Amino acid sequence: MAAPGVTTLSDVDAGRVPPALRGILPVLIALPVLALAEVLLGASPFATYLLSVVGVNIILAVSLNIVNGMTGQFSIGHAGFMAVGAYIAGVTSLELKEVALSFLPVAASDQVLFTVALLAGGTCAALCGFLVGLPSLRLRGDYLAIVTLGFGEIIRVVVQNTEAFGRALGLSGIPQYSSVAMVYFWVFLVVLVARRIAGSSHGRSLWAIREDEVAAEAMGVDTTGYKVRAFVISSFFAGIAGGLFAHFVPIINPGSFTFVKSMEVVVMVVLGGLGSSTGAIVAAIFLTLLPEGLRSLFGALGAEGSLAQKVDQIRMPVYGLLLVVLMLARPQGLFGTKELWDVLPRWLPRKKKGLT
Amino acid sequence: MSQLLQHLINGLAAGTIYALVALGYTMVYGVLKLINFAHGDVMMVGVYMGYATAFALGRQAQRSLWGVVVIFAVAMVGCALLGFLIERFAYRPLREKPRLTALITAIGISFALSYGFQLDIGFLPGASPRAFPEVIVPSEWFIIGDRDVVVWNWQVISFLIAVGLMAALQFLVYRTRFGKAMRAVSFDHRTAALMGIPTDRIIALTFMLSSALAAGAGLLYAIKDTSVSPLMGLYVGLKAFVAAVIGGIGNVPGAVVGALLLGLVEEFVVGYAASTWRDAVAFGFLILVLLVKPGGLFGRVAAEKV
Secondary structure, eight states, X not given: OOOTTSOOGGGOOTTOOOHXXXXXXXXXXXXXXXXXXXXXXXXXXXXXXXXXXXXXXHHHHHHHHIIIIIIOOOOOOHHHHHHHHHHHHHHHHHHTTTOOOTTSOHHHHHHHHHHHHHHHHHHHHHHHHHHHHGGGGTOOHHHHHHHHHHHHHHHHHHHHTOGGGTGGGOEEOOOOOOOHHHHHHHHHHHHHHHHHHHHSHHHHHHHHHHHOHHHHHHTTOOHHHHHHHHHHHHHHHHHHHHHHHHTTSSEEOGGGGSHHHHHHHHHHHHHHOTTOHHHHHHHHHHHHHHHHHHHHHHHHHOTTHHHHHXXXXXXXXXXXXXXXXXXXXXXXXXXXXXXXXXXXXXXXOOOOOSOO | OHHHHHXXXXXXXXXXXXXXXXXXXXXXXXXXXXXXXXXXXXXXXXXXXXXXXXXHHOHHHHXXXXXXXXXXXXXXXXXXXXXXXXXXXXXXXXTTSOHHHHHHHHHHHHHHHHHHTTOOSTTOOOSSOEEOOOSSOOOEEEEETTTTEEEEHHXXXXXXXXXXXXXXXXXXXHHSHHHHHHXXXXXXXHHHHHTTOOHXXXXXXXXXXXXXXXXXXXXXXXXXXXXXXXXXXXXXXXXXXXXXXXXXXXXXXXXXXXXHHHHXXXXXXXXXXXXXXXXXXXXXXHHHHHHHOTTOSSOOOOOOOO
């Protein structure tokens, strides 16, 4: 019996997606919207930046959700994988900067090379994910959380001490190949993968591990294998997110990938609901835009100019308190394991049934 | 040779302080099976309490013996209260919930404290590190050979205080009624409650005790490091936690041995390799130990039942 207040799988059908969202329709809608956004945002670098950050955070949150939410393995070193992706992709791009594929126009060639760099970063991050997943053969629960934390810190220190990665100064001059369309292509991909996993037999095994590892093992689930695979997939996408991040900010340095960044992603996943991909998306969007919104709000109020600067300071303690309050009041997060389309109909007016 | 001896002494001195913080983690974990992530930050708050007290006492008084005693007493009592509040309002409501919720709460409290103390609103101190007053005037006590091996007085004093506090704790856990109740709660808190042990009170007292220990350790650390900053708890706390896990969390002597080992390993890395790798080596050592012995050096791995 699960403890009260926690959604169990009996009241959620994790694989169900409403018919409207199942086919190619979302892609057909998304493509023109993204193209339009690309054109409209060309004039505003800030809006492009903001949208890219939101996208990267969505990738991070949805990918962490595969490990933390679906598998129930509490990983608190996600920024480490992001760092691996960012640095490997950044270095690859810097190396390939002068190279151009002669049979393609320059812009297209750049995008191809960018994709190569991203995949290189993602692959390296996935390898690291494999290394972190392996100890899960012997470690459970809290201990695994600590190993992920330690691993994130080790990666940060390694980066900080490697000449090729620019030590504490970081990498600069990475070509700014990233575009909103590119970021949201990966957002689409990670959401697709997460949803596919959730509904598959593979996903069922992950849910089983999440609910009770020992019982899952007794039922013949290869727990270690599934956990390692979850780690690999999750860290691959974290690496991609890092690579994308490296290609739209001017400078990356070890300070961008600390424990604090990992915790930001954890807050997103926990707020959205451990196990809900759409919850992670909503929380990522909300938590990324909230500081910006507050800053411009305080800025608009004018007199409180110093308060606008304090938003960044206040953000972290508020995240901490948010976690505490959430755990006390609603431990399953906003959506629990439910997805947006399971929750929304409750708030929409229903069709009256049976009153003919 | 003398260099090795010097590193040994420095490593042990660092290790004793880690040990005191690690004991707090181990006690709480032993009784509640909760990794109290906020422990390091409670320590940080304690150091700020000591800092404020030292300032209130003034330059002359803070260096006298009674001044030091007052500083330690205020910080330890203040932290015990803080620990009580955290336990009462954040952890107790979650006691019957899955362990993950309590872990997330602990991380939340840790963030609220460490980043809350970085604000410079009202009485909060702001993010920049402050110099901790010289409560113990530093002097070299023993010089072996021609200044080859140096032992500082604060190293000896903190070693003695730490050993004293540890001995007191060992006595408390194994020789008193409270300790017996604590061990019973740690064994099975439902059965302990059925046997008439006031589990809530025992758990609250354990929290207060571990927080007071953290404050003491934090002050020793601040005297050694001569600085106070809101983020010190995050890192010292993590290290101490690593030490507790290496020794086998939940095991009192294990925490001490793990902390001494960690102190030595770190000191040797700083001494013979590069100081920038210190944190990575600490965590690498942890992962290595956990891979070989998943329960820590002295811990036992209990088979899980469904």
